Amino acid sequence: MHLAELSRRSGVSVASIKFYLREGLIPPGVPVSARKSEYDELHVRRLRLVRAMLTVGGMSVGQARDVLAVADDPAFTRHERLGIAQYMLPPRVTVPEPEDEARAAWDAMRAQIRAELRALGWRFHDEAPGLDVLTRSVLTLQELGYDAPVDQFRRYAEAMRPIAEAEYSTIEKYEVLEEAIEATVAYTVLIEPILLALRRLAHEDVSARLYYGAGSGSDPGSDPSPDPG
């Protein structure tokens, strides 16, 4: 197919496709004349993945290029290819510099969190960005004077693990690597707000039961919360 059809098929504008070609995010087509190239299904699939990484995943062009370089390198396993995609997703927190006076507290907390999760038998890379997110969050809670729930990680971790297993079995159904990476990006990013919204609704339910007793929940008229508008 030519560029115009590739654009139509993928839903990506011709200008964006040309930009992705220049940036090396999609492979060049096969030249059929001085000004035309031929594209195929692989390009459609790769374009879909690039869009997922940039828009849904919030990756930079450079990060997307890194993910694709690993995806295309046969030296990496499928576990590694999907892992690189997940590592590149925001958020990324700033780690204190080694000479920073906050660095010692950072390193100690990070080691404590890692040990807590390893004690659960979890396997993950020492450089997993999730460890930095956990460290930053716990230190911030402590700075504000709240209990740091490092020993409560077990509860949170146990709640997350069956979820991760179910999600991963869904991702495993995508045999084509590009589709599996795209699904990794989409599920990781788009299901996050679902989890957080359910946690907030659960807070509201717990509070409602505490203050108004256990109701059926089926009658909006008996609903205790005020209109926040």
Add this chain to the structure above:
Amino acid sequence: MHLAELSRRSGVSVASIKFYLREGLIPPGVPVSARKSEYDELHVRRLRLVRAMLTVGGMSVGQARDVLAVADDPAFTRHERLGIAQYMLPPRVTVPEPEDEARAAWDAMRAQIRAELRALGWRFHDEAPGLDVLTRSVLTLQELGYDAPVDQFRRYAEAMRPIAEAEYSTIEKYEVLEEAIEATVAYTVLIEPILLALRRLAHEDVSARLYYGAGSGSDPGSDPSPDPG
């Protein structure tokens, strides 16, 4: 105490305190001369809450003022006062206008999600912003061609509920309303990244077991993930 000591005690600059006074976020002190007012512990506590709402909670000045108006109104119950604070926390998603053609699909999905959660016995207000977040997330997944996990909400909801119960019992320990609201803001916002980071680490663990077998997880040298740098 005078303004300078209030600033020292609360860690909030004099300029910021004057701004909060002008905006009505903290009550005025008692005038002791033409140019001086006297402040007390209530001001220290209120300043801490205002800072938590604006910086940790990411609320606007107007939203913080709304939360405080409810907090100070004896017509509201404690459930309602804490609920208003939670409702004002980001994210807030944009709901399609009633005349928008996307509105029918939006309303149908929102009603389906609400019914799913009500079937679990959950009690929450019909206008809970979490319902809008859920609706937006599921519709976006569908638009990208992924299964919308509305019937999988049960799994996510069941994972979140014991977490919410434990968190709520912590918040309940704060008897002073300002401190309970501050804890609601801090715990809701600062524990969210902890949950998400643990979910990503759980994904990595599930993938590692699938591709490399169940290891002890205690030996970083056996760690399968590549360095993403």
